[in-house]
Amino acid sequence: MIRVGIVGGTGYTGVELLRLLLPHPEVEVAVITSRGEAGQRVDGLFPSLRGHTDLKFSAVSGKDLQGLDVIFFATPHGVAMEMAPELLAAGVRLIDLSADFRLSDAALFAEWYHQEHSSPALLPQASYGLPELFRDEIRGSRLVANPGCYPTAVTLGFAPLLEAGLLEAGGLIADCKSGVSGAGRTARLGLILPESADSVTAYGVSGHRHRPEIEETLSRIAGADIQVQFTPHLMPMIRGIHATLYGRLHKPMSNEALQDLFAQRYAQEPFVDVLPFGEHPSTRTVRGANVCRIALHQPRPGQVVVLSAIDNLVKGAAGQAVQNLNVLFAWPENLGLAQIPLLP
Structure with missing residues (x-):
């Protein structure tokens, strides 16, 4: 112990x-x-x-x-x-x-x-603590940088496509929504219930500090410079991040091929759940659990939309930190992380 x-x-x-x-x-x-x-x-x-x-x-x-x-x-x-x-x-x-x-x-x-x-x-x-991508580096590390919550949802959604060289480098969009707990426990006027309830607000549109983290990680995966238009929104909920990710394929693929790419990439990952093609993961299905749920859509040939949902406090923060601890000590990666999401 x-x-x-x-x-x-x-x-x-x-x-x-x-x-x-x-x-x-x-x-x-x-x-x-x-x-x-x-x-x-x-x-x-x-x-x-x-x-x-x-x-x-x-x-x-x-x-x-x-x-x-x-x-x-x-x-x-x-x-x-x-x-x-x-x-x-x-x-x-x-x-x-x-x-x-x-x-x-x-x-x-x-x-x-x-x-x-x-x-x-x-x-x-420092190793970048996203085990699904950098597990080998984390394993021998003495200093782990736990990723941000938005970067976790965005990176896991785009990674299989970039690893396979399927995405055009330009025009990537990450349209993301987060609950108010992502802003921390400090009292702020814009986060109190009368200000945040019944409202959706974009912020950091011209530049958010998670954007360079996202772009650096995606560029590392792709082996080329990647730029992303990242737009976060504050939602009237406590927990959760939902990322809607848009990209263009170099050439159209069948829906079955896209699904197979993601299913195979994350088949051995205990904390990434690839849903059937065309489904819609919601934040309430990951609440309290260290899991990222992903689903794929192709509205038009060559236009891919990835939906990614996590709990910002678990897979987006504390749960991922415990996952990194398990990697550091070569314990089963799901040790202490078997919580079932909370409903309702």
């Missing part, structure tokens, strides 16, 4: 990590940190965890964390990169759920996240 810590345990991602890790048979959660809530019982802030943990939040330093095997960073951008050098030097493995190590270019990070990267030398060491 390994001992793990969660740095930043009061946000939605932090408590979701704790929900998934507490029953994990190979894990002891030894530390969960919060400067603002230090000394308070975790189940006092999150009563859903009553009877499952006696942990208290603590305000610990990097040195206090050095005896752990793995640390999860569920923190705002900028925290993990400050603490990573000392922890890595002490032999701790890190899984970062922020954006600090997702982009390979420190200048690109500074451009989109409006802060200088304090540990650029570590960027080449």
Whole structure:
């Protein structure tokens, strides 16, 4: 059994990590940190965890964390990169759920996240934590950059077509919708119920920080420069991401061939569910589970539409982080992740 810590345990991602890790048979959660809530019982802030943990939040330093095997960073951008050098030097493995190590270019990070990267030398060491594509790199890694929620849904949807060289590089569109939990637990006017209910709002149309992450990953898959028009929308729901992905094929394929491509690509992936051709995955069918459901459409010959749905807090964040933990230690990848989606 390994001992793990969660740095930043009061946000939605932090408590979701704790929900998934507490029953994990190979894990002891030894530390969960919060400067603002230090000394308070975790189940006092999150009563859903009553009877499952006696942990208290603590305000610990990097040195206090050095005896752990793995640390999860569920923190705002900028925290993990400050603490990573000392922890890595002490032999701790890190899984970062922020954006600090997702982009390979420190200048690109500074451009989109409006802060200088304090540990650029570590960027080449970071593996991009999307196991379905980069499992071998993750397996030997000491620093895993957990992907963003939107990039997870978009990348899994486009990947089989790009790997096979079937998509025209220009004109890719990712039209995505997310629940309000994706914006975090901090109170903001636009996220309160009277402002977000009964309304759909696009944001970041001229440029969203997940776009360079999506384009870098897709370009890596394709072996060529890929640009995507990525448009996110805020939906009046708590959890979920739905991505509608548009592309043009170099030449038309039969519906059966498209379906077979995706079915074979993800046949051995426990957390990607390829639905029958022409179906419509919905966010409510993945709620609470570490799964991406995908369906294909070809409205006209050569025009392909991929629908991709995930829970932004699970496959889009905490669940994927636990999946990466399982890969790191060569455990069955679905260990601790067998939750059935919640309905209604």
